[in-house]
Amino acid sequence: MSSLPPSSRPALSGLLVGLALALGCHGGGGGGGEGGPGGGGGGPPQGMPPPAVTVVTLHAGPVMLTRELPGRTNPFLVAEVRPQVNGIVEKRLFTEGGVVKAGQPLYQLDDSTYRAEHASAQAQLERAQATLTQQELNAKRAGELARMGSISTAEHERAEATFRQAQADVKAAQAAVQRTAVTLSYARIVSPISGRIGKSSVTQGALVTANQPQALATVQQLDPIYVDLTQSSAELLELRKAVAAGTLERADSAPVTVLLEDGSRYSHQGKLAFSDVTVDPGTGSYSLRVQVPNPDNVLLPGMYVRALVGNGVREQGLLVPQQGVARDPKGDATALVVNKEGKVEPRVVKASRTVGDKWLVDSGLVDGDRVIVEGLQKVQPGMPVQATEAASAPAEAQGGPPAGPAAGPGAGRGAAAAGRGAGPDAGTGGGAPAAAPTGK
Incomplete structure (x- = not known):
């Protein structure tokens, strides 16, 4: 570096001395200024009112703790439609993909053979009834003749036995009529449940057999619908320990909120319908079933x-x-609180998880504390402030320090305020418990 000419050195020395004196006078009359605490430490500049901040007063109360679990939807009811008799499909009586009612006809099979069998059974019933009438008369005559002594007791007993046999024949014929009627009804295949039906696996003219492996169609009831969730056994154990310790109360009847694949919330809430009693040894998880409208x-x-x-x-x-x-x-989670003297007081807090857009505090804060949520860039510990209660809980995090004369001795707190703008909020991306201030 080249040196200045000797002739210019006295002038430069005088300029530097004057500048130093000017700066000394400016700094000595302010008592700290906005750039730093001056000699008093932590107060606003002389003649200036305490900075205004917005606070939220904490109130202890019941807090529902939730956990986000993955799952798949399953129909409430499922029925595979299969034929119960053999036959040729004459008609398909539904629209594929449509809604069907329980008992609604789906297929019509060729029923000519079953009609003939039913007619034959009815004829057999009529014949048995006629025989019964005749045997009843014979039994009555035999009884009268036996009382008169015209026939032996054995003949009377044979007539009574023949009458009872005719009664049994009528009952057998009636059962045959009922059986053939049921078989005939199976030729018209109906939906066992109400719901939405899928595509048909057979067409008109196809031969189907009773109880065949392949279903003709499937009907699913989708309202309500099941959501089957999985939760790790470790989470279950943690929950039971918290309940046993008294820090949590079970909330099995609490509503369940479903999040769709695009992240949006489903408009209807569900309820817990079933909790498995065994843990899958392959995955270490157990199942929960939720019923959702x-x-x-x-x-x-x-x-x-x-x-x-x-x-x-x-x-x-x-x-x-x-x-x-x-x-x-230092990496510790902190909050700034306005104490009873109206001064800023830092607190080291422990928060294990988020609930919505808020931290659930485990320690470091108590009921009634006034936590600063706006104006953080204007204050530092020990400084008196004018606190105003927030009208409602702010929805977004406080930004970094505004542009202006904020650098100086107070820049250390300014950096912390900047950290507040991108602190837990930025690290959690919406408040995932894994990024809680405690690093749990």
């Missing part, structure tokens, strides 16, 4: 969904907005 058939069998299932209720839960919690330079 499906009046518009939005959910179809086989769809992949996720569900928010209530695990329990924390009776004295504290929820703090996410923008009120950040990490300090």
Whole structure:
């Protein structure tokens, strides 16, 4: 680097001395200014009012804890339509993909043989009834003759036995008529349940056999519909421990929210219908079944969904907005609280999970604490502030420090405020429990 000419050195030295004196006078009269705490430490510039901040007062109350579980949809009822008699398909009586009612005819088979068998059974019944009438008269005559002594007791007993046999023949003939009537009715195949029917596997003219392996069609009831979820056995064990310790109360009757494949929430809430009693040894998970209304058939069998299932209720839960919690330079999760003296007080907090857009606090904050959620870039610990209660819980995180004269000795807290803008919120992407401030 080239040196300055000797003739210019005195002038430059005088300029530097003047500049130093000017800066010294400016710094000595302010007592800290906005750039730093000055000699008093943590207060606003002299003559300036305390900065205004927005706070949220915490109130302990019941908090429903949910867990997001994967699952698949399954029909509420499924019926595979199969023939119960042999025959040729004469007609298909439904529209593929349409809605059918229980008992609605689906196929008509050739029933000429079954009609003939039914007619023959009816004729046999009439014959048996005629024989019964004749045997009844014979038994009555035999009884009268036996009382008069005209016939022996043995002949009378034979007449009575023949009459009872005729009665049995009538009953057998009646059963045959009923059997052939049922067989004839099977020639018209009906839907066993109400629901939506799929495509037909046979056409007109096809030969079908009784109880064949291949179903003619499948009917599925989709309203309501089942959502079968899986949960790890480790999560189940953790839940049971929390319930046993008294930190949670079971909430089996809590509604279940279904999340569709595109991430949107399904308009109808479900309820827990079944919880498996065994754990799959291959996956280490067990099954939960949720019943969900499906009046518009939005959910179809086989769809992949996720569900928010209530695990329990924390009776004295504290929820703090996410923008009120950040990490300090050491990596600890902190919140700024306005204490009873109206000054800013930092708190190290522990939060295990999110509930909506809020952190569920485990420790570090108590009921009644006033947590700063807006104006974080204007304050630092120990500074008096003017606190205003938020009208409603803010929906979005506080941004970074605004542009302006915020650099100086207070830049350390400014960096922390910047961390609040992209702290837990940015790390969680919507509040996943895995990115909680405690790093649980």
